[in-house]
Amino acid sequence: MSTQVEEILQALGARLRGFRKDAGFASGRAFARAAAWQESKVSRIENGKQRPSEEDVRVWCEITGQGDQLGDLIATVRHVDELWLDMRRLLRAGAEQRQRQALPVYGKTKVFRIWHPTVVWGTLQTSEYASAVFEQVVSYYEIPNDAEEAVAKRLERQQYLYRGDRIFNVLLGEQALYTNFGGPDVMKGQLDRLLAVMRLPRLSLGIVPRSAPASIWPGNSFSMFDARLVLVETYSAELSVTQPREIELYAKAFALLKQSAVYGTAVRDLILTAIQHFDQMPSDEESQPCGP
Known part of the structure; x- marks a missing residue:
């Protein structure tokens, strides 16, 4: 709390x-x-x-x-x-509305600081990956099934990667490269997407390797919007942090997490290793049972 x-x-x-x-x-x-x-x-x-x-x-x-x-x-x-x-109250009308409500916050933000230890950040997701995520959200919270509409709204965020002078500082835990949403084909598509977006001039993508010395415990994922808002999601609730002294703590946590991160060629190598991992798994089609 x-x-x-x-x-x-x-x-x-x-x-x-x-x-x-x-x-x-x-x-x-x-x-x-x-x-x-x-x-x-x-x-x-x-x-x-x-x-x-x-x-x-x-x-x-x-x-x-x-x-x-x-x-x-x-x-x-x-x-x-x-x-x-x-979360149940936040999503009672479905997941699409929550994604739509996020767009104005993204539009107003100049500097993003994002930490996701186990999942690829929503703004970097492919439609297939996002679809697999929202299917789980719909099932877990037992809300109206508007996964397709929610995916469309989530993908609208990607416009901000290419427009304006926004800065995106994104940290992912190495586990985010392996948490399997949608099967190996979806995961390889998502990892290819990360290879593409890491070349964007205003996006800094860092990965915290699994064995990297930790300067702070990983904690929950969080998203910082300038120095005015931090959103923290748990299974049961979404916390909006607006107090300056609390925001400073999240900024400090982000800086400590960065100390454990790698960038550039090292990130590319970690992603390519993850792709090889999913290459060795049966594809979605190969895993289907054979007919009589």
Whole structure:
């Protein structure tokens, strides 16, 4: 969880704890009985370990007689929700809408810093690779199947590789060259794409080899847009980091990851080795079972 989110939740929890005590509930257990909640829920909320829902806040204000504070508290909860977006809610209308929403952010950004330890960054993906990725997204989150439309919107990002004076600093873990989306033919096409785009004048493509000495643990993938926004995706949520001191931490992490990266000819050799790996695997057609 982001430091900013933690601080907001801790401040919110302390405020709610004060309401509880002012209302005469000496313990969380007594308040939990009044709210018909488990005692552990009260403790987690008061200690900033759980995001209360808007209904939780309404119940809290009603029991403690703090109804005049409800609007402000709900605004705080909604702000937390904006910082930490549940993936199911983010993708409830399908994956295409999320890809469309990203385009204005890309259009405004001058300097990109991208870290993906296990997957090729979306803006460098081929349509076949992206399609395999979105098929998994649709299945995993059980959302409307708009993979084809999502791929089309993702590929629109590629215009920014060729337009304007944007700078793209992209770091991939070596595992990203081997994480198999779509089979060997799709992977070889994707790796060929990396060989092509690494020659673009404003794209710096680094690879962190598997055995490279680590200056910092790999962590989650993240995307930095100038010095104003960092997006971090987990299985359950997307975190938007906007606090300058937190953005500085991600900038520091990126610089440390770069210390382990190789560039230029060394990147080309790693990609060619990965292509040879997939050359040795049965092609998609060869792997199909023979007919009777």
